[in-house]
Amino acid sequence: MIDLYFFPSPNGLKVAIFLEEAGLDYRVKRVEIGRGDQFDPEFLAISPNNKIPAIVDHDGPGGQDLSLFESGAILVYLADKSGRFLSDDQVQRARTLQWLFWQVGGLGPMAGQAHHFRAFAPERVPYGIKRYTDECNRLYGVLDRALAETGYLAAEYSIADMAAWPWIFPHQRQGQDLADFPNVRRWYHRVGGRPAVRRALELGAEELMDEAGYQVLYGQRAANLPGPSSREKP
Ligand SMILES: N[C@@H](CCC(=O)N[C@@H](CS)C(=O)NCC(=O)O)C(=O)O
Numbered sequence: 001m002i003d004l005y006f007f008p009s010p011n012g013l014k015v016a017i018f019l020e021e022a023g024l025d026y027r028v029k030r031v032e033i034g035r036g037d038q039f040d041p042e043f044l045a046i047s048p049n050n051k052i053p054a055i056v057d058h059d060g061p062g063g064q065d066l067s068l069f070e071s072g073a074i075l076v077y078l079a080d081k082s083g084r085f086l087s088d089d090q091v092q093r094a095r096t097l098q099w100l101f102w103q104v105g106g107l108g109p110m111a112g113q114a115h116h117f118r119a120f121a122p123e124r125v126p127y128g129i130k131r132y133t134d135e136c137n138r139l140y141g142v143l144d145r146a147l148a149e150t151g152y153l154a155a156e157y158s159i160a161d162m163a164a165w166p167w168i169f170p171h172q173r174q175g176q177d178l179a180d181f182p183n184v185r186r187w188y189h190r191v192g193g194r195p196a197v198r199r200a201l202e203l204g205a206e207e208l209m210d211e212a213g214y215q216v217l218y219g220q221r222a223a224n225l226p227g228p229s230s231r232e233k234p
Pocket of ligand 1: 011033038050051052
């Protein structure tokens, strides 16, 4: 049994999609990040970066519990555990990991910032809006060119597609129009039509938070964050 520490945001969705695709036994432990659940000591012991997703695999290697945070690391672990969606072939595996890292280090953070500056910044910052909307647009272009050659990011449907798709799902709020990216649009509908992806989406649409929720999320600094031994939320 795998415990999935989850909130219905793009990063949470990635791992939910994998678990649904692979048919692994899992249960959802919802982490209300707008209420500060990510600062609970029990959660910090699993995810010291105070972010979802995280998992605890109660049937980890050697029959031991294994806890993991960072969506990319979780996807690789689950793919290796199940033997699904990450090829053994060295070239295919390297190509899949290349796109997985591209998503985790590029598309996710840039799209997140585009959304932040476009919708949530307490003051309107035109430079920030343009900088991240443009960078997001460039990354959509990279994705579009890659998908022109192959139906999926690494020839076969893989953890790379599962990582990237949840970040294209909210394309409108990143200021992107899929009409400008026909290969992305085709892939977006193909992946989005998979029953496992639909089931993962049913775990919850991302709810908008109230002002207090955003104050929990934004403005975190090292000095005001609790460690795993503390009981206080910021
Ligand atoms: N690099 C991390 C990013 C995870 C992440 O940003 N999670 C957000 C939700 S999408 C979160 O938990 N935020 C809570 C917080 O920042 O306090 C990953 O890929 O797992």
